[in-house]
Amino acid sequence: MAYDNHSTKRRKFKHLSEVERGIIQKLLELGYGIREIARELGRSASTISREVKRGTTTQMKTDLSTFEKYFAQTGQAVYEKNRAKCGRKSKLLGVENFLKFAEEKILKDKWSPDAVVGYCRQELGFSKDEMVCTKTLYNWIEGGLLRVKNIDLPVKVRLKPRKIKYRVAKIKSRGKSIEERPEVANNREEFGHWEIDTLVGKRSSDNVLVTLTERKTRFGMIFVIPGRESSYVKDLFIKLQKILGDKFNKVFKSVTSDNGSEFSELGKVLNELGSEGYYTHPYSAYERGTNERMNGLIRRFLPKGKEIREISKEAIKRIQEWYNRLPRRIFNYKSSIERFLVEMKEICEIGVIEKFLVEV
Template sequence: MAQHNCTTKHRSFKHLNAYERGQIAALRKEGKSMRYIAKQLGQAPSTISREIKRGTVTQLKSDLSTYEAYFPEAGQAVYEKRRKNCGAKLKLPHVKDFIRFAEKKMLEKKKWSSDSIVGYCKRDPNWKDKPMVCTKTLYNYIDRGLLKVRNIDLLLKPRLKPRDKTKKREPKRLMGKSIDLRPKEVETREEFGHWEIDTVVGKRFNDAVLLTLTERKTRYELIFLLDSKDSESVKRVFMELKERYGELFVDVFRSITADNGSEFSELSSILESYRSEAYFAHPYSSWERASNERQNGIIRRFIPKVKVIKDVPLSEVKEIERWMNQYPRKVLNYSTAEECFYRELLKICEGKGKVLEEQYVQAG
């Protein structure tokens, strides 16, 4: 179909290619002027003049006299050599301190991503006047093998599988209010105090499990080690949280969104007694609790599926929790979840005329 209103402009100052250099050589042999050649190739006369100077070499005749002539191969060789020297120069020699810091963070047991390292340094006053590189450049250095870090050492990138909408599954009974009834401010993460909950299971059927709670706005994480995956164990966790937060519980835990696992069968009644709300995602719809699922994926870096959770000491579980809450995140403008959670708690306490007690913020 013809385009009558095309707004694309002719690109000027484009580079000559090998074919055009051959045309220049042929037209020069015919004795054509530079302006004539420039018009034929759609280039500026100055472009043709510079190209002829680049490709002109001195030749020796049989009688040992010399002459100068333009050769397209010579022009192309000079062009390619100069192109290799184009572009920004490596900043690596000037950012040695930053590179050493980045390598340490990416190679230690509890790794940071390249983006988190760059974001953290931008916020840290100690790095304010020190030379750094951006996230993309840091990844480029790794790809080119300029750092001790290799791609295999990096944290795994998220791999999203497309959902098969044609696959039919057996309907599953909802155990309480549907997620469709959840207020809009929960979905937009505007309001603090809305959590997602799930369990992380181990290798064996009768293994211990981890109960994970993720606050949607601040991404603050709570991890509990349970002896078994049942509703009674979940109930004990909320009794512990109620004891920790006291009258602040209803403000800190306004709502909790769960899946339809049997361990959450009494969640609605438990939260109702504490004046909080429970919502349940649709069956087989883990993406409706995306924050919690993402956090569980991070936990799996430390406790893989092949590991028996019973063998993991509580101190290690709390250390994982502490690391997750003190990890700078791009989604939080490179603040940590702990910092954001603390600020929200401070607002609640100030609104109630209370002092923020140390027991409210426990990261490990």
């Protein structure tokens, strides 16, 4: 039984099917008009009119006279041709210069895809038509359209949410707690607040890397010390104070460390130099997140187990320079060294800044 007064509505904007085109051809041959065919198919008259125009071709009779007739196959062929042209076209062939730059920076300079995209947009002035966004670049790498592979990307994982575990401290803090650190340091409003840590190569090795990271600018420094004794860390800050002179406590307003034995005298040394030292809670590396991020980047070049004494000063310097010149999204793809120099010029003279950068 058919129900003429049903409430079910035909789906709008549905394209004509091949079967419907066949019906249109047959009804036209029977002499139906456009509006009659539209009623039969439950379609708009304008839809039928456009389809008839699309599928109508000129035919020739045996007497060489011509006539026009609608063919369902012609309408279907024209429809499929038009559909093939629909949709957004790939920009792959139009961004060759961008892709060459991206491959070089990712493979040779170890940049992330996002750093490449941001740097090209902000510093090199690439237009939207000359480049692609970060998501597209990742998709093309995933699809094998570049020389860059997933294994070439330093970080290609989804980090699981970190679960904070509260443990009872085994080591009593040697100075002020991070809870006493001023808010201008916590929210990175003020320049001059640093985080510090040590990196070990082979456990049997005597040499140790000390990394210092400024919280506001993310500028980082890498030093090599003979061992993990607190005296070596003390000597390091005395050396920095000699370079900066009376500007030391403006460049190093505070330094935050963990409770490692090498930092046992850090708070006392900094107080003597006019600065402050703060200690994180035990087992809370995330409280020095800026410095931990720097350490992670350094580990790309200096993996665990690498003998630090075998690494030249030039290589250490090159790694430090790479880190500080890396474009950063948080700075609108400016580098840390650019932000650091702006802050330093408000505190020190050019000669002192140059000496500081050469010495470190």
